[in-house]
Amino acid sequence: MASLPALAEEPVCAPVSKVPLERHLRQLSLDLLGRPPTYEEYQAAKAKGQVTVEDVRALMDKEEFYARIRAYHRALMWSNVSSSVFNNGNSRLTGAGSATDAMSLRGNSSRPLRGANGVTCDNAIAQDVCTARQDPHVDPPLPATADACAKERYDEQGVPMPVSWDYDTNFYTCTRLDRDASNNPISGVTSCETAIDKDSTLAPFRYFCDMRLVGTALVPHKCVPRTATFTAVVDAADSNRVVAYTDASSRLDRCSMKLNLKRTNGLEIKGSYEPQRGCVHREGVVTRTAPFWNASAANVKVCAIEAQERLANPWTMEPCTTARFNGDRSCGCGAGMSRCEAPNGSTHTARIEAINDEPELIAESVVRGDEPYFNILTTRRSFLNGPLSEMYRDTQQAVGVFSVTPPAEPEALPNLPFAQADTWKEYVRDSSHSGVLTTPAFLYRFPTQRARVNHFYAAFLCKSFAPPDNARQPAAEDACNRENNLAKRCGCNYCHATIEPTGAHWGRYAERAALFLKPEQFPRYDPKCRDCAIAGNTSCGGECGQYVMQAYDGDGANSLGLLKTYLYRTADEENNIESGPALLVQRMLQTGDLERCAVRRVWQEFLGRPMSVEEQRMYLQPLADDFARDGHRFKALIERVVMSDAYRRID
Template sequence: MLRERCLAILAGAALFLALPASADEAAVCAPVAKVPPERHLRQLTLDLLGRPPTWEEYKAVQAKGSVSEEDIRAMMNDELFYTRVRNFHRALLRSNISASVFDNGNSRLGGNGTSTPFGFANNPSTALRGVNGQSCNADVEQSSCLTTIQDKHAAPLTAKPRTSCTDDMGVPMPVSYDYDTNYYTCTELAVETSNALTTCDQLADLPATDAWGQYRYFCDNRVVGGAVKSHLCKPDRRPGKPGVALTIETKNASGLVESFDHPDPASKPSLLTLKRCTLDLGLNNNIRGSFAPIRGCIQREGYVTKPAPYWAPAGSPATVKVCAIEAQERDHNPWTRESCETGRFANDRSCGCGVGMRRCGVSNIGLTTDPLFVRNVHDMRVAAFNEEPLRIAESVVRRDEPYYNILTTRRSFVNGTLSEFYRQRQGVGVFSATAPAPLESIPAIAYTDAANWKEYTRDESHSGVLTTPGFLYRFPTHRARVSEFYEAFLCKTFVPGSETSLPDPEDSCNRENNLAKRCGCNYCHATIEPTGAHWGRYAERAAQFLPANQFPRFDPKCRDCAINGDTNCGGECSQYVMQAYDGDGASSLGLLKTYLYRTADEEQNIEAGPRLLVERMYQSGELERCTVKRVWNEFLGRPMTAEEQRMYLAPLASDFAKSGHRFKSLIERVVTTDAYRRID
């Protein structure tokens, strides 16, 4: 039997109109069938608190015969309700930046600080030690490099006698080396010489005129199966390998081979030479302080002992072993004066991890059952940034403030992870996030106290959740930020209308770089572009604020660099127009990117920020109507039907506005409607 039910308004009351099975039967109206009090209680506790009722709660509602408004309000003062509020806003804001910010490993340290020193064992190792994945020498303390016994076959180890384990500016120098098997084939010396020689020292005792003695510099002691064995290393000349063409053996005055060279340098081969390994470093472009390991050589520094880093939990050892390069605390390269406060620090031998190792992090160390277990630093930061906007939303609801304060308040929260991130300027090279307030006004919380959230006030540039790193990174472009704002708070999406059409491919309108004017695109972008300007003082793909005193609307230095073809301009003009693709772009070189193609009104949006956008949306009533729809969908588990929109949307939105936009008041109204309580 097919039955259909619909809502109708009769005598000011909502009734069900039950259609009979036969078209000949008369329509019969019946009262709305509501769930009994026990089921209503179960719905409410599951929806508001995320748990079923207790036996005592069932008994109480049976005694009263209904769930009262006071009961509902009591539930909305329970801590479980505020967890529910955070989860609602987690979904609304899609608060998860794990796919937006990547720690590619360049700031993460390997080792455990005890048996193996903390140190880069990833991409930066190539620039620091000559090969990817190579840490420092865990057997040699850096300060003892001069007294460490070196193999006599390798002498001289340096071009000039070394009197210090560092260079003139205190930068750690290598204490040992190995030949890189990416370039060399290293064969056990006993095998190579048919047991005539077994150690490098025996090889060193042979004269340079000997067939084996001439290769003393290329003898390498390597650990095989837990034992140290001497190997003879020569360029890997297998087809397709880098050393296949290095057939010339160049000798020094003593007759010892010092390098393997290409026979035709004029042909400009990709690999011209492989020189013997020593403890001397090369230079990039002959710039002092721009160090480069010898190609084909793994040159490792020693370790130092330092106080436990910031991520160490209570009970950790007071001191740890750290590779000498990573243990440095400089803010800039002492030779070149280049900053260590950018992602380049990991590849600069003179920078290190900074005070307290603040520029570096670690992945999980140990087992979760181990009292010294350390959680992944990057994951901790991502989790904290994800949580911050939810804490802002919860605080507004908890204080029963106007709901849209979540979009405008300067109030925010930090836990230990974020407190240390801002106050100690951590996360260099991974996160680009401007401190939201003067550092002294950010609550001081220990890094390991991740569960402790404290309130503070951000500076005037901030506007609720819309300027948190969690929002800015999750929606990395100005257009994405507009799209999320419209979808989450106005219940609108940007979809071209059926009446829109693309122009002919040859139409010059297709070449318009301003999307607000390009044919076929302007349907959406005529709204998106001026709206996105409200985030114009926030960098894209970052959470960096661009204050006018540091990032003026126009920078003549950037313009001059652009005109001269220097689009990098020392790395200082990444936020400015440095290349021209049309007439407007050509006349806008040196202009802050967010000002390109802007009208005077749109420039006002840039300076006013997201707060102005929210204030404008207040006037339309769309914020209230969308919030009603969101709450309805959340608590009824489905969108409003067309009939329900006619019955409920306007009254609920009006009551929401009259209540001062109190979120709890709106929820109370929704869960007391007949639609929430009826039996379908």
């Protein structure tokens, strides 16, 4: 590991006159508040004849100064996870929730739910009321009783069944039957029955006559396979009825209300549905209370699948509380539609913004309270607003997008409705947390242990990782090149001998997520994972993703079933894992590097340039010592820098 490259060694100018009073005040106001002084502030300084320490302190008591502090730390910590959290939109609803535009999942999620991307349910038919058929010419008559209706509209476990179907235009070409070849209306053709009455040649294709929505009206269409190689298959009991189309390699059966069951190892799994090839199966709509992101609104119309609140598939018992919910017909969006996102994407945007703001608010609170500055790296105190409160308290929220462990037990979290994005409440996180270093903003922005170490060193120690100038790479055939432990691999060990043990401080935080791997849930060693690995089942039902499941060397072979972060660790490094980032900060406070880096960063922030070599000799250690004696108060450090001769000198 090497220190930050030496700064430019330009000569320091000889002492010259200080800036005039007005310019000094303007410089201070712009640097501390982000704005020029007011007329009254100019007049007050002119009357005093100088800018005093008390004036600087008064400036640092203004709200503009704390906005400046937030901006400073946003830049320091790169607090923006918008590109670090992948959101494929599969849990985002579409629709206004109105009688003609029910809320539903219409992106990629609609394929496993209904049979095609971008489709919704049947807005014209209520799921719980049997009063209408979309295609009565081929569907059986409506049930005569409410009980029979319920059996048709729901399966034995209450999973919504289709109320209508359409031929998928990815497979079929559908032509209107109420228009002639010149696209002129045909009088009296309003349904498939009337179309067949007008043209008896359509009778064999009754099953492939589809009432499709055009504008706000249902219009009869004849649907035939898009590929001409398909030939018609007639009903064995009625040679005047086409029931399917086949070609050399596939078959397209007529659409109906029936759903297929998924097959696993040749067996159908009851309650695990999949749409029929070439068919779009639509369920009806129901009325539900307003979703969590707009809880004060009126009731909304929701497609019956999305309206469900189950925690598991009632047939297979597979969980609905994971990202799989949007591909399982039995799951739905959960209570208050918590598993789904708002149609306009505002829920995801609000969460991202809140996550980005949290570390800035932690830093601001430390500076505002004149606490020791490095509390920003160790404090358990934090803040949340409505979007974060909802997400942490309802762990089903954003299950397909975020992987976040709630930072405290539900009863310790302020209870704020989602809509209160501008209201922030302070609370105390659990003992696993350490300042900004364990916030979702830091963990997502720097998704691996190595990235977290690198930014900690760069931001708070002013150091970077680079091999020394005399570093030597061994010959390609050297066995050392095949060492999997980067802390020992020749050439890599120059940096990784420091990176790997330091990264262990984040060993209890999952990579590419903000999950805390609780020891009771993720023990150091899991025999079940080891047994799966030995049996060649490297996924182990998806339960062992955090464990060593494949061996690439002798250490790996002896570590099957071990939590990945413990691989290649010494006893001291295992202590780093269990102690977390707080121990790293405590150690760095013993070296003086944190103080010196804070001085260098404040100097560059307020003088607009790094310290020269001569300035480092004159100012760096004295300012760092004063910073320590002042109790690491950040405002005191800023005060000393802006009152220094270097700050007031005309360069």
